Amino acid sequence: MAENDRNKGVEQERRRLLQAGAGAVALGVIPGAGQLAALAQGAFDWKKFKGEKIEVFLVKSPRGDLLTKYHKEFEDLTGITVGSEMIPEQQQRQKAVIEFNSGNTSFDVIAISYHVQKRLFGKNKWLDDVRPMMADKSLVDPNLDFADFAKGGLTYATQADGRIDSLPLNLDPWVVYYNKELFDAKGVAYPKNFAEMVDVAARLNDPAKGVSGFVARGLKNANVPVWSSFLLGYGGAFIDANGKLMTDTPEALEAAKMYQTLLAKYGPQGVAGFNWNESQSLFLQGKAAMWLDGIGFAQPLEDPTKSRIVGKVGYGVMPAGPKAQVSALFGDGEGISTFSKKKGPSWFYLQWASNKANQTRMLQAAAGAPVRNSAYAAAQSSADFKAPKQWVECMLTSARIAQPGLPVIAPVTEFRDVFGIALTNMINGADPAAELKKATAEFQPILDKSEKT
Amino acid sequence: MSTNATLPARLAPFLARRRRSYYLFIAPALVTIGAVIIFPWLYTLWMSAFDWTLGSAAHYVGFGNYEKLFGNQRFGEAVLHTFYFTALAVAAPLLLGTAAAMIFHREFPFRGVLRGIFIMPMMATPVAVALVWTMMFHPQQGVLNYLLSLVGLPPSLWVYSPTLVIPSLVLVEIWHWTPLVMLIVLGGLAALPTEPYESARLDGASEWQLFRYITLPLVAPFIAVAAVIRTIDALKTFDTIYVITGGGPGTASETINIYLYLQAFAFYNIGTASAVVVVFFVIVLALALLLLHVREKTKWM
Numbered sequence: 001m002a003e004n005d006r007n008k009g010v011e012q013e014r015r016r017l018l019q020a021g022a023g024a025v026a027l028g029v030i031p032g033a034g035q036l037a038a039l040a041q042g043a044f045d046w047k048k049f050k051g052e053k054i055e056v057f058l059v060k061s062p063r064g065d066l067l068t069k070y071h072k073e074f075e076d077l078t079g080i081t082v083g084s085e086m087i088p089e090q091q092q093r094q095k096a097v098i099e100f101n102s103g104n105t106s107f108d109v110i111a112i113s114y115h116v117q118k119r120l121f122g123k124n125k126w127l128d129d130v131r132p133m134m135a136d137k138s139l140v141d142p143n144l145d146f147a148d149f150a151k152g153g154l155t156y157a158t159q160a161d162g163r164i165d166s167l168p169l170n171l172d173p174w175v176v177y178y179n180k181e182l183f184d185a186k187g188v189a190y191p192k193n194f195a196e197m198v199d200v201a202a203r204l205n206d207p208a209k210g211v212s213g214f215v216a217r218g219l220k221n222a223n224v225p226v227w228s229s230f231l232l233g234y235g236g237a238f239i240d241a242n243g244k245l246m247t248d249t250p251e252a253l254e255a256a257k258m259y260q261t262l263l264a265k266y267g268p269q270g271v272a273g274f275n276w277n278e279s280q281s282l283f284l285q286g287k288a289a290m291w292l293d294g295i296g297f298a299q300p301l302e303d304p305t306k307s308r309i310v311g312k313v314g315y316g317v318m319p320a321g322p323k324a325q326v327s328a329l330f331g332d333g334e335g336i337s338t339f340s341k342k343k344g345p346s347w348f349y350l351q352w353a354s355n356k357a358n359q360t361r362m363l364q365a366a367a368g369a370p371v372r373n374s375a376y377a378a379a380q381s382s383a384d385f386k387a388p389k390q391w392v393e394c395m396l397t398s399a400r401i402a403q404p405g406l407p408v409i410a411p412v413t414e415f416r417d418v419f420g421i422a423l424t425n426m427i428n429g430a431d432p433a434a435e436l437k438k439a440t441a442e443f444q445p446i447l448d449k450s451e452k453t
Numbered sequence: 454m455s456t457n458a459t460l461p462a463r464l465a466p467f468l469a470r471r472r473r474s475y476y477l478f479i480a481p482a483l484v485t486i487g488a489v490i491i492f493p494w495l496y497t498l499w500m501s502a503f504d505w506t507l508g509s510a511a512h513y514v515g516f517g518n519y520e521k522l523f524g525n526q527r528f529g530e531a532v533l534h535t536f537y538f539t540a541l542a543v544a545a546p547l548l549l550g551t552a553a554a555m556i557f558h559r560e561f562p563f564r565g566v567l568r569g570i571f572i573m574p575m576m577a578t579p580v581a582v583a584l585v586w587t588m589m590f591h592p593q594q595g596v597l598n599y600l601l602s603l604v605g606l607p608p609s610l611w612v613y614s615p616t617l618v619i620p621s622l623v624l625v626e627i628w629h630w631t632p633l634v635m636l637i638v639l640g641g642l643a644a645l646p647t648e649p650y651e652s653a654r655l656d657g658a659s660e661w662q663l664f665r666y667i668t669l670p671l672v673a674p675f676i677a678v679a680a681v682i683r684t685i686d687a688l689k690t691f692d693t694i695y696v697i698t699g700g701g702p703g704t705a706s707e708t709i710n711i712y713l714y715l716q717a718f719a720f721y722n723i724g725t726a727s728a729v730v731v732v733f734f735v736i737v738l739a740l741a742l743l744l745l746h747v748r749e750k751t752k753w754m
């Protein structure tokens with residue numbers, strides 16, 4: 001009962017704020033909005049919100065570090081003071097959900113992961129729709145250049161009902177890292193389709209020398225995108241139009257069998273407990289022929305202090321499946337809390353964070369794969385850009401064929417957990433059909449419930 | 454007689470006043486306990502009666518969450534894993550710790566230095582310990598498999614195998630917490646009277662008999678204390694398991710704590726998580742009562 005009341009309170013509070021916000025902007029009643037309205041006729045000015053202060057809530061990562069490093073630049077540009085909090089991803093997500101749920105947030109701007117939070121945040125309208133501000137010329141940096149954002153990023157930033165409640169920052173399509181030396185030694189070419197991929201893994205697998213034909217995540221939860229990479233190539237999908245799971249269809253089963261074959265037969269011992277870092281360290285040692293994971297993990301591969309395979313790494317686009325060639329996509333962005341009272345300054349921060357300069361820096365620092373296409377050209381022409389040409393090509397091609405690597409639903413983590421366990425069990429010998437059936441039956445009610453309330 | 458009868462009567466108002474002032478002194482403690490222990494506990498109990506996921510509305514379901522839990526295979530397995538892990542993680546350090554205490558109780562060169570080295574693991578942070586062990590367990594690059602290969606044994610999968618994962622995790626617990634048991638038992642040994650030994654020796658008792666019939670019964674209360682502390686620690690183990698396996702492979706090392714963490718902070722199922730807490734509390738309470746009973750029985754001082 002208390003919870004019901006509390007939720008109602010949250011709901012009322014939110015409506016009140018939304019109405020106040022909308023009304024204020026329309027009528028120009030409150031000072032901030034008056035300012036907005038007055039300036040609506042004027043040209044864009046970065047100094048418009050001089051003297052205000054915003055709080056941003058970031059994830060501790062190379063990208064979060066990079067933004068924080070340049071906050072001074074934003075403050076000088078706009079006269080807005082930035083307070084920032086940066087904590088590890090898992091804790092950041094927990095804190096965000098709890099704060100949003102309480103009906104008040106300590107932050108104005110928040111970094112989000114689309115593959116995990118898009119639906120949950122969209123369903124509850126926790127982030128503000130930025131389209132009204134985008135339509136107001138006086139609030140949009142003339143250099144924003146929306147067309148420069150990769151399509152995958154914009155798709156991720158747009159909710160099913162058309163609201164755009166964030167700006168994308170970086171994309172992480174999945175690619176196949178391969179060891180050219182091992183490929184050349186056996187005269188094998190990079191696989192063009194799934195059948196060749198399994199065949200190549202079999203030919204390069206050499207347990208006697210401690211070399212695995214293939215490595216990828218086997219650890220539950222983390223492993224789901226590996227399976228979805230195959231699922232999407234087989235023409236499968238997560239959920240149909242009626243909200244029914246499609247995870248026990250023939251396509252899903254073929255993908256699961258492929259997962260089982262590659263990891264259990266041609267993967268390293270103990271792969272059931274591997275996350276990206278174990279996979280990466282095996283590949284760095286030259287002990288794996290192919291490694292399927294996000295393109296964002298490339299950085300140490302070309303670092304001589306960490307890698308034994310510098311200059312021998314191939315960056316391959318995900319091979320084509322029988323139905324389609326798809327790269328599973330992940331991505332992050334930033335949005336404005338609906339409880340924020342500093343919408344204007346926050347919107348400025350969003351524009352600054354994903355501007356061309358910051359995007360190019362991200363690439364130069366190898367902190368991630370930016371969402372702007374122009375960043376790649378800019379970075380390549382710069383002298384201190386070290387990433388191999390093939391990596392850039394692989395990124396651009398992959399981004400073009402990318403589709404979300406996880407279903408856009410609220411209980412994503414629970415989905416990953418349930419199907420992750422099924423996949424780990426398959427590595428340890430369980431029957432793929434039975435495991436998928438069981439996981440689908442277990443997850444369907446959870447999905448139904450999440451869409452009902 | 455008459456003076457005796459009236460004295461308490463005359464004292465009564467004074468005592469009552471004093472009693473009132475006693476209450477005043479314990480009031481802050483009562484308020485604190487109420488705020489940080491009793492209120493959260495009752496609130497958890499209350500929340501466990503709702504079907505509530507963060508980001509959705511809450512519905513009253515009464516005992517629905519409990520019914521679901523008892524029919525849930527995964528939760529049942531988590532309870533079994535918890536008992537399995539706890540049993541091993543209590544018994545092994547108790548045995549090894551008692552043996553170590555017997556050794557350190559004797560006089561030998563460099564005893565102090567060696568004892569200092571022996572208790573060093575206790576000082577390490579559990580998460581750091583877990584990270585180091587994670588690297589040691591690595592099937593290809595870990596030092597444990599290298600050590601096995603030195604003595605001609607085949608490599609093991611350690612925490613990467615569903616059947617070996619719990620014993621492997623217990624290995625970390627043994628390394629970390631055997632010194633604690635040793636310290637407690639060593640303290641007990643130092644407090645033992647010497648007379649029983651003298652008279653037993655006069656009667657011609659062997660070393661084994663001295664240990665079995667004198668030392669062991671006399672240090673039993675200390676071992677019982679160590680057992681209580683170890684049981685509490687083992688039941689609430691979270692960091693080691695979460696860092697090394699996260700409950701995997703699959704759910705092979707998922708204990709109640711890991712399951713609880715997932716429900717509360719990964720899936721945001723607050724109602725279910727609250728029900729898990731209540732069930733866990735009942736289990737801990739039952740075990741604590743059992744152990745207190747054992748402790749009473751072993752008492753000699």
